[in-house]
Amino acid sequence: MRTTYDLVVIGGGSAGLTAARTAGRFGARTLLVERDRLGGDCLWTGCVPSKTLLHVAADVQAARRAAAYGLPSVSGPADLAAAMAAVKRATGAIEPHDSAEALAPFGIDVAYGAASFTGPGSLTAGDREVSFRYALIATGSSPAVAPVPGLAEAGPLTSDSVWNLSALPRRLVVLGGGPLGCELAQAFARLGSRVTLVEAVERLVPGEEPHASRVLRDRLEAEGVTVLTGYRAERVDGGAVHGPGGPLPYDALLAVTGRRANTGGLGLAAAGVEPTGTGHVRTDGRLRTTNHRIYAAGDVTGRSAFTHLAGTQGAAAATDALLGVRRPVDHRAVPRVTYTDPEIARVGITSAEARETYGDTARVHTLENDRLDRAVAEGRTEGFTTLVLGPRGRIVGATVVSPRAGETIAHLAAAVRLGWTTSDYARTVHPYPTYADGPWHAALAGVHARLARGSGVIGALLKLRRRVSR
Ligand SMILES: Cc1cc2nc3c(=O)[nH]c(=O)nc-3n(C[C@H](O)[C@H](O)[C@H](O)COP(=O)(O)OP(=O)(O)OC[C@H]3O[C@@H](n4cnc5c(N)ncnc54)[C@H](O)[C@@H]3O)c2cc1C
Numbered sequence: 001m002r003t004t005y006d007l008v009v010i011g012g013g014s015a016g017l018t019a020a021r022t023a024g025r026f027g028a029r030t031l032l033v034e035r036d037r038l039g040g041d042c043l044w045t046g047c048v049p050s051k052t053l054l055h056v057a058a059d060v061q062a063a064r065r066a067a068a069y070g071l072p073s074v075s076g077p078a079d080l081a082a083a084m085a086a087v088k089r090a091t092g093a094i095e096p097h098d099s100a101e102a103l104a105p106f107g108i109d110v111a112y113g114a115a116s117f118t119g120p121g122s123l124t125a126g127d128r129e130v131s132f133r134y135a136l137i138a139t140g141s142s143p144a145v146a147p148v149p150g151l152a153e154a155g156p157l158t159s160d161s162v163w164n165l166s167a168l169p170r171r172l173v174v175l176g177g178g179p180l181g182c183e184l185a186q187a188f189a190r191l192g193s194r195v196t197l198v199e200a201v202e203r204l205v206p207g208e209e210p211h212a213s214r215v216l217r218d219r220l221e222a223e224g225v226t227v228l229t230g231y232r233a234e235r236v237d238g239g240a241v242h243g244p245g246g247p248l249p250y251d252a253l254l255a256v257t258g259r260r261a262n263t264g265g266l267g268l269a270a271a272g273v274e275p276t277g278t279g280h281v282r283t284d285g286r287l288r289t290t291n292h293r294i295y296a297a298g299d300v301t302g303r304s305a306f307t308h309l310a311g312t313q314g315a316a317a318a319t320d321a322l323l324g325v326r327r328p329v330d331h332r333a334v335p336r337v338t339y340t341d342p343e344i345a346r347v348g349i350t351s352a353e354a355r356e357t358y359g360d361t362a363r364v365h366t367l368e369n370d371r372l373d374r375a376v377a378e379g380r381t382e383g384f385t386t387l388v389l390g391p392r393g394r395i396v397g398a399t400v401v402s403p404r405a406g407e408t409i410a411h412l413a414a415a416v417r418l419g420w421t422t423s424d425y426a427r428t429v430h431p432y433p434t435y436a437d438g439p440w441h442a443a444l445a446g447v448h449a450r451l452a453r454g455s456g457v458i459g460a461l462l463k464l465r466r467r468v469s470r
């Protein structure tokens with residue numbers, strides 16, 4: 001018998017799980033369809049494994065530095081199998097929270113198998129046929145291997161398969177200097193691989209402030225990574241990447257050159273759901289697709305590449321569909337963090353984007369970390385904070401480069417969302433000595449700059465006060 005659900009969610013990753021829980025809390029008849037394992041990229045091949053590996057690598061790096069304080073010196077490669085065991089422990093600890101058993105109290109049915117639309121209000125889920133009032137496409141994305149001749153044939157590791165390695169490669173070539181490539185390059189270099197990081201455009205993490213790219217490059221090079229930017233790989237064969245400057249031989253090759261949306265086999269045409277030019281699912285401001293009974297959230301929309309945004313979109317889409325309550329997602333204030341050391345955290349727009357949008361009225365305040373006592377104490381003065389101000393001095397963007405910048409950016413995300421000025425921000429007392437002092441002092445610099453511009457008024461006020469109290 002065909003069942004009609006209020007909401008069918010396709011994909012049990014960050015977006016789908018959050019949407020299903022939201023619908024379950026409302027008491028909606030909800031089905032979650034997953035073709036593989038609940039938890040999605042974030043749990044199995046993304047955030048959780050990568051952050052665990054980075055943590056292990058940071059411990060190894062600290063051990064290597066301990067000789068400076070009289071402890072026996074540590075050298076040589078770390079045990080990758082032990083590092084991957086730590087990864088498995090972390091995923092294993094989180095998995096139960098994303099399981100079908102954890103969803104059961106919300107009244108959510110789970111079906112395993114690939115979902116495929118058969119019409120505008122129906123789909124197959126494995127061997128079941130179901131009808132829906134609303135559906136949500138939350139099928140995520142997969143690694144896209146760059147079209148370099150011989151690369152696909154060489155069978156490179158990707159962010160899906162790198163977690164199966166059990167021995168540390170002696171020489172690792174990483175293709176792609178985006179967030180993923182930089183995080184993994186640093187992790188493997190710290191564990192003991194000789195890493196060459198190759199980026200096609202002129203700088204690492206090209207979406208971030210150029211200053212952040214420079215700091216990261218210097219740091220990676222100081223840790224022994226060979227960084228090649230503006231590098232056009234010509235072909236891959238014979239265990240080497242070939243390009244300008246001679247072959248780059250490798251024992252393992254990791255391709256992290258971008259992502260593509262998971263839409264294959266979904267039967268989008270049968271449902272009247274149109275893709276964008278990049279193959280993502282086209283959505284409007286309410287995350288509705290071109291079939292207004294079908295929503296989309298997460299990586300598949302091309303508007304998100306982050307777990308926190310995928311989840312936010314999933315909850316918003318479920319609410320909009322089931323309750324008709326519009327909860328637009330504020331995409332201007334979504335923080336993003338590259339978890340290298342130092343971390344690169346950003347919210348809102350960069351200084352270049354602000355100049356394009358606001359011209360001469362845009363202002364930028366930067367505070368280098370050598371003015372930050374905590375950074376000096378820890379010998380980590382290479383980072384900085386940049387605050388980007390738009391009309392009426394409101395904070396429209398911020399970049400923080402420092403250890404734990406990901407924690408610091410959360411407060412700035414609130415500032416951007418609420419339209420705070422530097423004065424509003426500066427009024428919140430920040431604890432000393434923390435890395436969060438960076439944005440605070442950058443905001444204070446903005447206030448001081450404004451006071452200096454208005455010094456005539458302040459001078460007049462002082463004179464008046466002197467006269468009154470004579
Ligand atoms: C190495 C790496 C590190 C990352 N680190 C971070 C980080 O630190 N912080 C951060 O915020 N983001 C990070 N990300 C990004 C983050 O993992 C993704 O943005 C997030 O997982 C996207 O969630 P999603 O729900 O859109 O898709 P996914 O989590 O990919 O879930 C999609 C689900 O849909 C299922 N599916 C696909 N097609 C079908 C079908 N036809 N039928 C049924 N089921 C289907 C898939 O099996 C999958 O379970 C990282 C990504 C990678 C690869």
Ligand SMILES: NC(=O)c1ccc[n+]([C@@H]2O[C@H](COP(=O)([O-])OP(=O)(O)OC[C@H]3O[C@@H](n4cnc5c(N)ncnc54)[C@H](O)[C@@H]3O)[C@@H](O)[C@H]2O)c1
Binds near residue numbers: 306
């Ligand atoms: N910390 C996080 O939140 C986090 C971590 C990892 C990934 N992600 C997200 O996941 C998504 C995917 O990340 P990503 O780093 O895989 O993709 P990306 O698209 O951000 O970066 C890929 C990089 O590869 C480069 N590239 C492409 N072809 C190349 C070639 N032939 N040779 C050398 N370089 C080449 C591109 O210029 C680009 O800089 C991103 O949107 C990212 O924001 C988030």
